Amino acid sequence: xxxxxxxxxxxxxxxxxxxxxxxxxxxxxxxxxxxxxxxxxxxxxxxxxxxxxxxxxxxxxxxxxxxxxxxxxxxxxxxxxxxxxxxxxxxxxxxxxxxxxxxxxxxxxxxxxxxxxxxxxxxxxxxxxxxxxxxxxxxxxxxxxxxxxxxxxxxxxxxxxxxxxxxxxxx
Numbered sequence: 448x449x450x451x452x453x454x455x456x457x458x459x460x461x462x463x464x465x466x467x468x469x470x471x472x473x474x475x476x477x478x479x480x481x482x483x484x485x486x487x488x489x490x491x492x493x494x495x496x497x498x499x500x501x502x503x504x505x506x507x508x509x510x511x512x513x514x515x516x517x518x519x520x521x522x523x524x525x526x527x528x529x530x531x532x533x534x535x536x537x538x539x540x541x542x543x544x545x546x547x548x549x550x551x552x553x554x555x556x557x558x559x560x561x562x563x564x565x566x567x568x569x570x571x572x573x574x575x576x577x578x579x580x581x582x583x584x585x586x587x588x589x590x591x592x593x594x595x596x597x598x599x600x601x602x603x604x605x606x607x608x609x610x611x612x613x614x615x616x617x618x
Contacts, residue, residue, distance in 0.1 A: 450523065450524040450525070451473070451474060451475040451499070451523050451524040452473070452474045452475070452524055452525060452527040452528070452565075453474060453475045453476075453477065453520040453521070453523050453524045453525060453526050453527060453528070454467065454470065454471045454474045454475070454476045454477070454520075454527065454528040454529075454530060455477050455479070455516060455517065455520050455526060455528070455529050455530070455560060456471075456476055456477065456478045456479065456529075456530040456532070457479050457480075457505060457507055457516070457529075457530070457531045457532065457533040457556060458479075458480060458507070458531065458532035458533030458534065458573075459478050459479075459480035459482075459485040459486045459488070459489035459490075459502075460485075460489075460532055462532045462573055463478075463530055463532030463533075463573070464489055464492070464493065466530050466532065466571065467493065467498070467500075467530060468493070468496070468498070470528060470530070471493075471498055471528075472498070474499070474527070474528065475499050475501070475520070475523040475524060476493065476498055476499060476500045476501070477500075477501050477503060477516060477519050477520040477523075478490055478493070478500055478501070478502050478503070479502075479503045479504070479505025479512075479516040479533075480502075480504070480505060480533070481504070481505065481506045481507070481533075482504075483502065483503075483504040486502035486503060486504065486505075487502045489502070490502035501519065501523075503515070503516050503519050505533075506552075507531075507533045507534070507548050507552030507553070507555075507556065508544075508547040508548045508551065508552045509552075510555050510559070513552070513555055513556050513559055514559060517559055517560060517563060521563065525565040525568075526560060526563050526564045526565060526568060527564070527565050527567075527568045527569070528568060528569055528570065529556070529557075529560045529564065529568070529569070529570030529571070530570070530571055530573075531553060531556055531557075531570070531571065531572040531573065532573045533548070533552070534548060534549045534553075534573070535548050535549065541608075542608045542611055543608060546601055546606055547601065550592075550600060550601070550606070551597065551600050551601055553572055554597045554600060555597055556572075557570070557572070558597055584605075588605050591603055591605065592605075
């Protein structure tokens with residue numbers, strides 16, 4: 448088996464597919480989604496369009512699942528690109544799930560891919576509208592989110608559900 452440059456792509460939706468189509472030519476693309484059927488459907492569409500895609504089941508809220516997707520990618524070559532288009536919104540899940548997927552999961556994904564991505568590798572994370580639902584953070588809160596060890600993030604006082612105020616509907 449020949450070695451290829453590898454793209455890891457989390458979240459088998461349309462935005463991620465647009466990025467993968469634009470950036471993934473000639474690469475081995477590993478597409479992970481919590482619902483394997485979504486990853487399989489997307490992989491089929493991409494394969495029929497001439498891309499080399501492998502679908503995997505991947506739960507962004509699970510470090511083990513993220514590590515399994517990374518290991519799958521490493522079977523084919525060096526990880527060169529990360530596309531994180533996975534996430535949930537308030538219309539899909541409660542705040543605890545949103546934090547576990549969108550915050551914790553993204554932090555774990557960046558941390559673990561950062562350990563193995565090749566020199567010159569790149570990544571993109573697509574944000575959701577949930578980032579606009581809370582007031583701006585102050586410098587101390589920014590520092591806490593940036594510097595707290597990943598496994599402790601969800602224990603931060605500012606991230607407890609009773610401390611999260613939805614400002615989108617506050618008017």
